[in-house]
Amino acid sequence: MDLGSLLDLNTVLVAIVVILLICLVSRSLQWPANIPPGPPGYPLLGNLLLLRQGNILDTFRNLRKQHGDVFSVKVGPSLTVVFNGIDILKEAFIKRADEFSGRPYRYISEKVFEGKGIGSSSGEHWKLTRKFSSKTLREFGFGGRSLESRVKEETASYLDSIEQHNGCPFDIKPLTVLAVSNVTCSIAFGNRFEYTDARFKRLTSLFADNFRLTVESGAVRNLPGARYLPGDMFNIKKLISNYNDIKECIDEQINEHRTKFDEDNQRDFIDAFLTEQNKRGKDEQIFEDINLSAIIINLFLGGTVTLSGIFVWAILYLLHNKNIQDKLRKEIESVVGTSRLPSLADKPALPYNEAFMTEVHRMANFAPFSVPHGATKDIQFRGMTIPSGSMILVSLDSVMNDPNIFENPDTFNPDRYLGQDGQLNGKERNVISFSLGPRTCLGESLARLKLFTLMTSLLQRFEILPEVPDQLPSLESIPGLTRAPKDFKCRIVKI
Numbered sequence: 001m002d003l004g005s006l007l008d009l010n011t012v013l014v015a016i017v018v019i020l021l022i023c024l025v026s027r028s029l030q031w032p033a034n035i036p037p038g039p040p041g042y043p044l045l046g047n048l049l050l051l052r053q054g055n056i057l058d059t060f061r062n063l064r065k066q067h068g069d070v071f072s073v074k075v076g077p078s079l080t081v082v083f084n085g086i087d088i089l090k091e092a093f094i095k096r097a098d099e100f101s102g103r104p105y106r107y108i109s110e111k112v113f114e115g116k117g118i119g120s121s122s123g124e125h126w127k128l129t130r131k132f133s134s135k136t137l138r139e140f141g142f143g144g145r146s147l148e149s150r151v152k153e154e155t156a157s158y159l160d161s162i163e164q165h166n167g168c169p170f171d172i173k174p175l176t177v178l179a180v181s182n183v184t185c186s187i188a189f190g191n192r193f194e195y196t197d198a199r200f201k202r203l204t205s206l207f208a209d210n211f212r213l214t215v216e217s218g219a220v221r222n223l224p225g226a227r228y229l230p231g232d233m234f235n236i237k238k239l240i241s242n243y244n245d246i247k248e249c250i251d252e253q254i255n256e257h258r259t260k261f262d263e264d265n266q267r268d269f270i271d272a273f274l275t276e277q278n279k280r281g282k283d284e285q286i287f288e289d290i291n292l293s294a295i296i297i298n299l300f301l302g303g304t305v306t307l308s309g310i311f312v313w314a315i316l317y318l319l320h321n322k323n324i325q326d327k328l329r330k331e332i333e334s335v336v337g338t339s340r341l342p343s344l345a346d347k348p349a350l351p352y353n354e355a356f357m358t359e360v361h362r363m364a365n366f367a368p369f370s371v372p373h374g375a376t377k378d379i380q381f382r383g384m385t386i387p388s389g390s391m392i393l394v395s396l397d398s399v400m401n402d403p404n405i406f407e408n409p410d411t412f413n414p415d416r417y418l419g420q421d422g423q424l425n426g427k428e429r430n431v432i433s434f435s436l437g438p439r440t441c442l443g444e445s446l447a448r449l450k451l452f453t454l455m456t457s458l459l460q461r462f463e464i465l466p467e468v469p470d471q472l473p474s475l476e477s478i479p480g481l482t483r484a485p486k487d488f489k490c491r492i493v494k495i
């Protein structure tokens with residue numbers, strides 16, 4: 001490269017930085033005076049340095065103590081407003097859901113999916129897409145097979161793979177990710193894959209890669225100027241390229257389905273979508289191919305990391321509480337026996353197992369600030385203005401760790417959900433790990449079905465032991481916006 005072009009390059013870079021700085025300053029000067037209170041920040045950076053110090057959960061808990069139930073932090077030019085406490089959450093996300101159910105602008109989802117799908121869209125498109133997807137999942141019975149039969153089929157393969165470890169120590173997370181993703185394959189594509197199948201392995205590794213890249217680059221990748229920075233500082237190019245590869249795998253499935261499509265013999269979610277597309281014409285409203293790819297990606301993304309994460313937390317709590325593990329197994333043996341797998345119909349007769357999993361959801365606190373919502377217009381809330389474009393965080397943590405609702409919230413105690421009659425006492429309704437209001441997790445029933453079937457079947461057949469006797473794995477999480485468990489190994493021994 002000669003000096004001339006190097007100078008040109010430098011000039012362009014300097015120009016870009018100056019433009020970004022002007023954007024940053026002018027944007028923050030536009031905020032009204034009555035935005036929710038928050039800590040003072042530095043010019044241009046806002047509170048970025050504060051948010052990078054220590055654990056974000058502790059930082060937000062402290063900021064609530066200092067500034068109240070609705071506070072704001074500035075991430076560069078963007079305002080993030082954090083909502084805390086059960087009353088505030090119900091007021092915003094249930095009573096005033098029309099104003100609070102939007103999602104913030106996401107460059108990557110605009111670029112790859114034109115802002116379509118369920119998870120990142122807002123307004124009428126989101127409502128219609130969500131309605132179709134929930135209805136299809138609720139009434140699922142394609143190919144004469146219910147969701148439960150698909151989950152049970154996967155559970156059987158999962159248990160067989162665990163048995164092959166012969167009680168030797170192994171990391172259960174990767175296998176759990178495969179099992180959980182495979183149920184999504186069965187729902188979306190009509191069939192599960194062998195865990196060694198090359199197409200399946202490629203798809204799951206692309207999703208895992210993108211999850212890691214998203215966590216690594218943090219919220220900074222969503223800042224308006226981030227994509228113009230030289231190189232790929234915030235993984236934006238890599239994320240887009242991976243999503244394009246994922247989309248290619250899914251589009252291949254959609255095309256295969258189209259060639260074998262038979263309206264009278266619908267096999268799965270794709271067939272259900274194609275049926276509506278044929279009825280209404282491809283371009284009408286939500287029934288375009290790009291929306292189908294985006295929905296399927298949402299089902300994989302929404303359901304894999306969260307569910308496998310919660311399951312691995314459950315294993316950790318079983319290792320730390322051997323007495324609870326024994327009690328759970330005893331309840332399963334007395335209600336289900338040992339000759340068949342547990343079924344959803346057994347669930348009401350297994351209140352201790354239900355209480356255990358509820359406590360895992362609360363203590364795991366996997367998505368303590370849910371998935372960000374966004375203000376799609378200026379919102380007035382309790383005398384404060386939340387400007388259009390702000391990111392809104394729902395602090396599920398503020399409810400699930402509220403000592404006024406859960407006594408000694410740091411203690412793992414499934415009994416807190418049981419009354420004197422041994423049945424659930426209603427406290428479980430405050431464990432809002434799937435969020436609340438119309439934007440609540442779309443896959444909640446499916447997630448509960450998978451967790452129940454996988455966990456009760458595992459406990460029925462195996463004992464879960466630490467890798468080294470008397471050396472229990474850490475209950476600390478990997479730092480970040482989700483509380484993922486740290487890697488560990490355990491021994492799973494056939495009873």
Ligand code: HEM
Nearest residue numbers: 118119298302303306307370371434435439441442443447
């Ligand atoms: C234990 C497992 C799971 C947990 C803890 C969980 C939690 C959540 C949370 C907190 C949200 C954000 C709600 C909000 O915006 O306020 C969400 C959204 C979502 N989840 Fe889940 N989820 C789980 C499993 C699943 C599964 C299995 C699926 C797949 C069917 C799924 C699909 C989705 C989708 C599509 C959304 C976006 C909904 C929307 O934007 O309207 N999730 N989930």
